[in-house]
Amino acid sequence: MNRTLTPAREIEGMELVYERPSTLTDIRMHYCPGCAHGVVHRVLMEVVKEMGIQEQTVGVAPVGCSVFAYNYMDVDMQQAAHGRASAVATGIKRVLPDKFVFSYQGDGDLAAIGTGETIHTVNRGENILIVFINNGIYGMTGGQMAPTTLLGMVTSTTPYGRDSAVMGFPLKITDLVAHLPGAYYVSRQAAHTPTTVRKLKKALRNAMEYQKLKRGTCFVEVVSNCPSGWKMAPNEANQWMEKNMFAMYPLGDLKVPTPS
Amino acid sequence: MVQHDHEPRLMKGNEALAESALRAGLEAYFGYPITPQSEILEYFTAEAPNRKCVVLQAESELAAINMVFGAAGAGARVMTSSSSPGISLMQEGLSYMASAQLPCLVVNVNRGGPGLGTIQPAQGDYFQATKGGGHGDYRLIVLAPSSVQEMADFVFDAFRLADEYRNPAMILADGALGQMMEKVTLPTEGSLPHSRQSWATTGKTADRERNIITSLFIQPEKMEQVNLALQKKYARLQQEARFEAFQTGDAEIILVAFGLAARICQKALELARAKGIKAGLLRPITLYPFPSKAFTSLSPDVMSLLTVELNSGQMVEDVRLAVNGKQPVYFAGRMGGMIPTPEDILREIERVVSMQTVPEEGGVR
Numbered sequence: 001m002n003r004t005l006t007p008a009r010e011i012e013g014m015e016l017v018y019e020r021p022s023t024l025t026d027i028r029m030h031y032c033p034g035c036a037h038g039v040v041h042r043v044l045m046e047v048v049k050e051m052g053i054q055e056q057t058v059g060v061a062p063v064g065c066s067v068f069a070y071n072y073m074d075v076d077m078q079q080a081a082h083g084r085a086s087a088v089a090t091g092i093k094r095v096l097p098d099k100f101v102f103s104y105q106g107d108g109d110l111a112a113i114g115t116g117e118t119i120h121t122v123n124r125g126e127n128i129l130i131v132f133i134n135n136g137i138y139g140m141t142g143g144q145m146a147p148t149t150l151l152g153m154v155t156s157t158t159p160y161g162r163d164s165a166v167m168g169f170p171l172k173i174t175d176l177v178a179h180l181p182g183a184y185y186v187s188r189q190a191a192h193t194p195t196t197v198r199k200l201k202k203a204l205r206n207a208m209e210y211q212k213l214k215r216g217t218c219f220v221e222v223v224s225n226c227p228s229g230w231k232m233a234p235n236e237a238n239q240w241m242e243k244n245m246f247a248m249y250p251l252g253d254l255k256v257p258t259p260s
Numbered sequence: 261m262v263q264h265d266h267e268p269r270l271m272k273g274n275e276a277l278a279e280s281a282l283r284a285g286l287e288a289y290f291g292y293p294i295t296p297q298s299e300i301l302e303y304f305t306a307e308a309p310n311r312k313c314v315v316l317q318a319e320s321e322l323a324a325i326n327m328v329f330g331a332a333g334a335g336a337r338v339m340t341s342s343s344s345p346g347i348s349l350m351q352e353g354l355s356y357m358a359s360a361q362l363p364c365l366v367v368n369v370n371r372g373g374p375g376l377g378t379i380q381p382a383q384g385d386y387f388q389a390t391k392g393g394g395h396g397d398y399r400l401i402v403l404a405p406s407s408v409q410e411m412a413d414f415v416f417d418a419f420r421l422a423d424e425y426r427n428p429a430m431i432l433a434d435g436a437l438g439q440m441m442e443k444v445t446l447p448t449e450g451s452l453p454h455s456r457q458s459w460a461t462t463g464k465t466a467d468r469e470r471n472i473i474t475s476l477f478i479q480p481e482k483m484e485q486v487n488l489a490l491q492k493k494y495a496r497l498q499q500e501a502r503f504e505a506f507q508t509g510d511a512e513i514i515l516v517a518f519g520l521a522a523r524i525c526q527k528a529l530e531l532a533r534a535k536g537i538k539a540g541l542l543r544p545i546t547l548y549p550f551p552s553k554a555f556t557s558l559s560p561d562v563m564s565l566l567t568v569e570l571n572s573g574q575m576v577e578d579v580r581l582a583v584n585g586k587q588p589v590y591f592a593g594r595m596g597g598m599i600p601t602p603e604d605i606l607r608e609i610e611r612v613v614s615m616q617t618v619p620e621e622g623g624v625r
Binding site: 055056057060067076079084087088089090093094095099116119 | 287323329360464
């Protein structure tokens with residue numbers, strides 16, 4: 001059946017309330033059903049569009065499911081080696097100090113193999129935004145234990161549940177970086193309900209705006225899900241996340257700028 | 261064309277290299293301390309306030325090379341420097357840069373290894389420098405200075421080649437060249453223009469598609485095409501091969517050496533000539549591309565070649581491939597930061613000359 005669809009914006013008397021921001025490409029995302037990456041990509045690109053900074057934004061996508069973020073975000077981007085996104089972002093920002101630079105990293109990338117880069121980037125107060133997607137698992141490689149995996153949580157490399165005696169404890173790296181003097185704004189958000197998405201967008205907007213001040217690193221964690229890795233239906237995954245992940249990683253601001 | 265100052269200066273190799281880089285329009289340096297090249301980082305940090313160059317001491321060589329990646333992707337003229345163990349840590353980043361086709365300069369002031377090794381000069385990183393070093397099929401452009409003058413000059417050559425071929429370039433020096441002081445006439449500031457490239461991530465403007473710097477090509481068909489393009493580039497790169505020949509016209513034995521070893525061989529050559537031995541010296545300047553043609557056009561008078569290196573025999577494999585069995589190729593070298601004297605090499609020359617028809621054996625160890 002052939003139907004010609006009239007773009008919503010062309011229908012007289014109708015108010016357009018929702019559309020794909022022009023800062024996202026029209027490429028269908030590869031993410032699994034229920035995964036929050038798509039939402040976070042969109043919200044971040046909405047912020048870029050609303051601030052009118054598409055021409056001044058450079059992103060960094062390292063190894064993980066979101067390595068293909070550069071297919072979807074319509075801004076200049078670099079793909080980084082596993083764990084090195086914040087070092088790559090440092091290199092970009094140092095030679096282009098007036099651009100808006102962000103990295104978009106998962107928990108394995110930022111809090112395991114890239115811990116050193118994360119700590120030192122924030123400690124230097126690099127004027128970048130680090131978006132940290134924490135879903136407690138390695139998604140891309142098939143659901144292995146991450147540094148943020150909860151105790152008792154079953155993954156493909158903790159088939160009997162994460163045991164602290166053997167595998168240590170969930171790493172609350174966002175709490176850790178919040179203590180560093182180079183951190184300017186640190187916040188932990190989620191992206192699974194309209195309310196949390198609105199709050200996330202506000203946090204990302206704050207972080208991007210703060211980048212103009214050049215007073216330090218902005219760090220926004222998004223506590224997220226991984227329905228495929230967790231082997232749960234999307235809704236079930238979100239419920240599990242609320243009950244278990246939020247208990248370990250409570251949402252809210254960890255460090256806000258103090259009036260100077 | 262690169263201009264030079266009129267007045268020579270007396271400088272350490274490491275410092276001459278750093279000053280030359282600033283004069284080459286260096287926009288960013290990222291490094292991490294390691295002996296015997298820390299003077300490079302120290303020179304940059306001292307000069308940074310007065311020069312238009314970003315200078316940052318990274319938390320590791322791993323971070324440093326990835327900062328170089330980011331800055332190069334953003335279109336900046338950028339470099340790092342280190343010594344052997346630190347260069348090993350940078351191999352992942354170099355593989356990514358080669359794949360993403362990012363230009364940069366990496367300086368390796370080679371010290372004795374393997375492992376933490378010693379801080380004394382060595383050439384044990386020849387394989388690592390010329391055969392790729394990290395994972396995958398790729399090459400660096402490798403220049404081997406043998407004087408403080410060349411430590412300075414090759415910075416300009418390396419940046420020019422890196423930009424032209426969109427490939428990381430390496431200066432493979434050693435602890436002695438880095439530390440020794442010699443007279444040097446520095447290249448003049450501003451004689452190596454650099455403009456931001458169209459592929460750089462400087463912010464997507466309305467008149468172009470977004471620029472993506474990546475080394476990820478997950479479809480094998482695409483990955484193969486990327487590899488074919490790289491190999492085509494390396495084939496084109498062969499035209500940049502450079503070497504220097506000393507007294508090879510009538511030579512019956514040809515010494516082959518690069519960098520510091522070539523300096524020692526020059527003295528050994530004088531000693532041999534004084535004894536009536538018709539010796540010559542071929543000094544590869546580019547280690548990759550390797551100047552193979554220098555060996556295919558040798559005179560029929562050449563009876564043998566003697567490769568001298570500060571390692572167990574690495575470049576000698578490329579010499580043998582180039583000579584392709586036409587003459588016997590012998591090897592002499594020392595390892596672990598030990599350096600042969602010209603007299604040591606003279607003894608090797610005499611030994612080779614005395615057994616010119618005997619199949620080769622190992623050299624001094």
